[in-house]
Amino acid sequence: MDVEEAHNKEKFRGKLYILSEDSAWQEAGIGHASVIGTGANRRLQFKDEDSGKVLHDRPVFASDVYQLQGEGERKTIIVWEDQEDQKDWALSFQDDEGSQAIYSLICHEPGPEEKRLLPPPKLTNLQDLARRIALVNPSQREQIAAEMGEAEFLAELRESFHSAEDLNSQKDLTNIFQIVKRIFLMSTHALTERYLAEDVYEDVLGMLENDDSLPLDKRIPHRQVMKEKVKFNDVVSFEDVETLKRIHLNYRLLYLKDIVLPRALDDGAFASLQQLIHKNLAAILEHLQKTDAVLTRLMEQVRQQDMQSLLFLEDACRLSRQIVPEQRQALYAKMASAGLFDALAVYFTGDWARGERNTTAGDEVGVRKPWEHPAQHHAVEVLLLHATFHPTHLRNWLTKEKNEDGRRVLRDLTHMMVNETDQGVQGQIAEILRSVLDPATLEHKEQDKRLEVFYEQGAMDDILSPLREKPPKAGSPPQVCFAQQLICEIVAFAVLKHGYRAKVYVIRHGLGQQVCRLLSAPQKYLQLAAVRVLRAIIGTKDEAYVRYVSKNNLLTLLLQSFEKCIMPPALGTNLMASATLELLEFIRQQNLKVLVETICKNHTPLLQRYASRMKPLELLLLKYQQNLEVEKYPPEQHASGGPIDGGGKSRSRRMRSPGRDDAAEDDSYFESLDDDEEPPPNGKEKSEGLPGLLGGYADEEKDADDSAQAEEGSEKQTEAGAKSLGHVSKRPRTVEPEEAEKTSQ
Structure with missing residues (x-):
């Protein structure tokens, strides 16, 4: 701002007053006055000096309405009565030069050439x-x-x-x-x-x-x-x-x-x-939200299957994404209370659930033609917009007791997701189901009531029914493959979000085996979908899931598919190999011992063959050897990797891993996973793996002879294990002075 502009701004600085009902002048703000426009369009404006907000903006009235007042020759106040709102106003200027200039602009408009x-x-x-x-x-x-x-x-x-x-x-x-x-x-x-x-x-x-x-x-x-x-x-x-x-x-x-x-x-x-x-x-x-008559009439026309009304409703819901969330939520709540979902239910007739199919001569049997009524696609989009923003209204309507329309719409949505030829609509329906299944917006006491509709009343059976069929072949329709991929994503989501309900359902129905059959599909994205489900199951680190995966050899199917994808002519760096290695690395880092043992026992040749090329496989083998050593020689009961006899008898039973359940059936189950091991005749267990790497220090309270014998046996076992790895163990060992003297001699 230059000097002249700053001077003019200060010249028109003043205070705005309004006359209250009790005939007292009240200050309305401090700022700058100006006259904008020309001729009959002139307006008197007053803006706040800090925020720039317009505090007063009224047309300029006749010149006799305004009065210039002040003390003596210093006329700094302009007073007038607004002829439209019948209020009295006053402008008190800091500089009489500014008041004279504004009064001149109001009462004596410049000529046309000047203005x-x-x-x-x-x-x-x-x-x-x-x-x-x-x-x-x-x-x-x-x-x-x-x-x-x-x-x-x-x-x-x-x-x-x-x-x-x-x-x-x-x-x-x-x-x-x-x-x-x-x-x-x-x-x-x-x-x-x-x-x-x-x-x-x-x-x-x-x-x-x-x-x-x-x-x-x-x-x-x-x-x-x-x-x-x-x-x-x-x-x-x-x-x-x-x-x-x-x-x-x-x-x-x-x-x-x-x-x-x-x-x-x-x-x-x-x-x-x-x-x-x-x-x-x-x-x-x-x-639209505040006019009940318009909204009620719109829902009634949608219920009568008027296509233009449905398109209008879809546009209103889509455009509502551009307004503030509070106003959008109020609009959706008003639509739901006006019967939105009941009106949309007429577009879902249940044909999908009954298995009706439209085929013509020459078409592949069992492949549905595009849906005859595109209005259903618009109805699906309206449901999606409501479900993704605030799914509570739709979830409550779908799972409400004695609501046959809700059950029918839910069944029809699941069957449409499986059989619809438009993959965009399939994705929209999967997103609706995932939003409705998400318990994040539910209170804990409400979760069982809402999820019961899916797990106890057959909705989840309808969603997962395609997994029970044969895996897709190379020439399978793309919508069938895409539907199975979406179903795998829903399964993974349910495993992560639904806790014990999903666990019971997966184990009871053998869902893991059905998903792993997709590992043999020729489509790579279906193989990856199966890996994502396994990753979700194992990622819970739940013992029931771990036992289920191990007992049913689900990782065997995964490693077989993994080996195929890295064998020539493949380069071994594809997405399937990366996803499998990430899963194995997670098992190793979390030290899920049952799975580590299952993989390394059953697939040792595969792991050793590619260990030099893939670091996670090498580390997994090492973790297995360390688990064997810790299991055979627990650090709290052994020193320097050698056994401490205790009562003169060798340990003949396997020590359970930390965190195992003490239930008898769990012990018998995990013991059945391994081969029975009989103790050697001499009462000592045969050394396996890498003994000595994780051994403790010698017990100083033992007598010298027992300590020397224990250390001598431990040292021999450590050297044997170290030679099998090609290096010598560097674990420190306590050496008594007498033993050092004997060794030097």
Whole structure:
């Protein structure tokens, strides 16, 4: 800000007062006064000096309404009565020079030549006018916008446009295009709304047809498009005229932003248009929410299977994503209470659940043709929008007691996900089911009640039924394969979120075996889907899941598929190999001993063959050897890796891993996983694996002979184990002075 501008700003600084009902002047704010506009459009504005908020914005009335008051020659107060709201106002200026200037602008308007910044939009002035608008001084921006919004300016601009069209003057038409384009780039909401108003928007769009940056054959006839191709369907009658005007204006704003000026809009103009669109949209949806008659009539028309009403409902739900979450949640709650889901239930007839199929001669038997009623796809999208934002309303309706429509819609959704040929709709339905199955938004006492519908009343059986069929072949339809992939994702989600319910269901129904059959499918993404399910099951680290995976050899199927994917001509670096190695690394890091033992016992050749190329396999073998040593020689009972006899008898039973359940059936189950081991005749166990690596220090309370014998046996075992690895154990050992002397001798 230069010195002169700062001086002028201080000159018009003052306080705004309003006369209260008890005839006392109350301060309304401190800021700066100004007079904007010209002629009959002049307005007296007062803005807050800190926030810039407009505290007062009223038309300028007749000059006899205003009075200039003060003490002596210092006239610093302007007092007037607003003729529209019948309120008394006063402006007290800091400088009498500012009060005199404002009073002069109010009562003695300057002449036409002095007040106008822009020449009139006549044919002779179009080029000069386009240049001046393109180079607007920021300090004059507000006044220029006010001049371009005047009725006289707009009328002369339209007249010049019609004259240029009649004369076919491309130069004038191009100048008019530049002028109108700059008007929208001014980013003034009032100006934008005025130039897209009902009475002038056709001429304005005609002015924007003459884009000189496009060849003539590429220019879009916007007026023709709006008249012939764009049709307004009055689905529900809006009695509020203002709301109807906002609907039409919002469409023209979207058309301007997306079709007319997408390349010309800068960031500021684009943001201004978006803000104006969102403001109008929020007002329209708020009117829809608060007008019960309109919403009730809309739901009734949707229930009567009126396609236009369903499309209107879909657009309303889709556009609601652009408003604030609180207003969107209120709209969805009002729709649900108005019977939204009951209205949508008529589009789900249960044909999928009954297994009806549309086939013609030459079609593959069992493959459903595209759905005959596209209205179902729109109904699915409405359900998806509600489920992803706030699934409580849809979940409560689907799982409500004695609600046959809810059960039917749920069954139809599951069967549609399996049989629908449109993969986009399949994905939408899977997302709906995942949102409804998510217990995160439920209280703990409500989870059992809601999930019972899925696990106890057969809904989950319908969802998982395709897994019981044969794995897809190379020529299987893509929608069948995609459905099985989506089902695997739902299974993995349920395992992670539903706790004991999912665990009981998976183990009871052998779901792991059914999923692992996909490992033999030729489609790699189905193999990866099966790996994700295994990863979710093992990732819970639940002992019941671990025993289930080990007992049914699920990892054997995984490693067989893993070996196939890394054998030539494969390079061994594909996604399937990476996912398998990540799962094995997780088992090793968490030291799930049952799984480590199962893998290393049953697949030692495979692991040793590729251990040199893949570090996780080498580390898994090492972890298995360490577990064997700890199990045979627990550190708390052995020193230096050698056995401590204790009562003179050797340990003949296997020590259970820490954290194992003490139940008798669990012991017998885990003992059955391994081969029976008989103790050697001499009462000592045969050394296996890497004895001595994890041994403890010698017990100093033992007598010298027993200690020497124990250490000598431990040392021999350690050296034997170290030679099998090709290195010597470096674990420290306590050596008594007597033993050191004997050794030196």
